[in-house]
């Protein structure tokens with residue numbers, strides 16, 4: 001209702017062009033600008049912060065005194081562009097307490113002051129955290145995604161393959177002490193063919209850029225266990241194969257040796273018999 005009211009006022013005094021709402025993430029810098037659309041004799045541009053219906057002068061710009069940021073606001077506010085028809089300020093490292101509305105006043109002669117209003121909305125949005133677990137049934141995965149933000153973020157799950165789908169959605173929102181919310185959405189992913197399936201989780205707050213995280217299903221811990229198992233099995237197989245090769249060589253060698261020994265024994269026997277018959281010993 002408040003914003004609608006401001007919009008109506010802005011429409012009535014459309015001589016000043018400014019943003020109705022500026023959205024900024026905690027820690028970012030926010031920029032406001034006001035432009036007087038009609039050429040007037042402006043003596044000074046004043047920026048005010050409105051809190052609890054009390055207007056406090058934050059900064060002024062005039063031909064005579066130039067840029068001035070009032071005491072107590074110098075860390076937070078700075079001018080970006082200064083002109084008597086067009087003026088902009090920056091609020092540095094925005095925090096939750098900077099949220100609220102700000103006025104820009106063009107003090108003109110002889111009309112008096114023309115006012116523009118911009119409201120700052122501060123949001124917070126952390127990167128979502130995705131967790132995938134294999135469910136009891138082999139064709140199912142339990143996907144859960146958590147995101148922390150202010151106001152409470154919306155958490156959306158997505159999957160890259162069309163024949164896989166989410167069901168049994170469950171969303172829980174927990175409020176944290178610093179006025180943020182941690183929203184966790186859990187759903188069951190079912191369907192076959194989990195290899196090279198990408199699961200996405202997007203977190204959104206107001207109209208701010210969303211934050212998204214992608215997870216490949218085969219990179220999940222459960223599968224890495226499986227991968228390690230396959231690795232171990234393949235290693236064992238290779239060792240067995242090598243052992244088999246080596247042992248078969250040994251068997252072959254042994255067989256060859258046995259055959260050679262048998263042949264030599266037979267030969268010796270035969271020769272010795274022959275030699276004996278001839279009457280002279282080989283040895």
Ligand SMILES: *[C@@H]1O[C@H](CO)[C@@H](O)[C@H](O)[C@H]1NC(C)=O
Pocket residue numbers: 033035081086087088
């Ligand atoms: C007024 O300032 C804004 C941003 O500071 C700029 O984009 C715009 O071109 C300026 N307009 C004029 C008329 O100087």
Ligand SMILES: *[C@@H]1O[C@H](CO)[C@@H](O)[C@H](O)[C@H]1NC(C)=O
Pocket residue numbers: 135136137
């Ligand atoms: C998994 O099995 C346990 C008990 O064996 C049961 O309590 C649980 O509901 C099952 N979960 C699913 C997703 O089927």
Ligand SMILES: *[C@@H]1O[C@H](CO)[C@@H](O)[C@H](O)[C@H]1NC(C)=O
Pocket residue numbers: 026124126148176177178180
């Ligand atoms: C607010 O609390 C949440 C959860 O405790 C934390 O992740 C976040 O960083 C906090 N935000 C700030 C600005 O301290």
Ligand SMILES: *[C@@H]1O[C@H](CO)[C@@H](O)[C@H](O)[C@H]1NC(C)=O
Pocket residue numbers: 221224225228
């Ligand atoms: C699988 O093996 C890698 C090293 O080869 C190890 O870092 C990882 O923790 C293992 N995964 C599991 C689930 O044991």
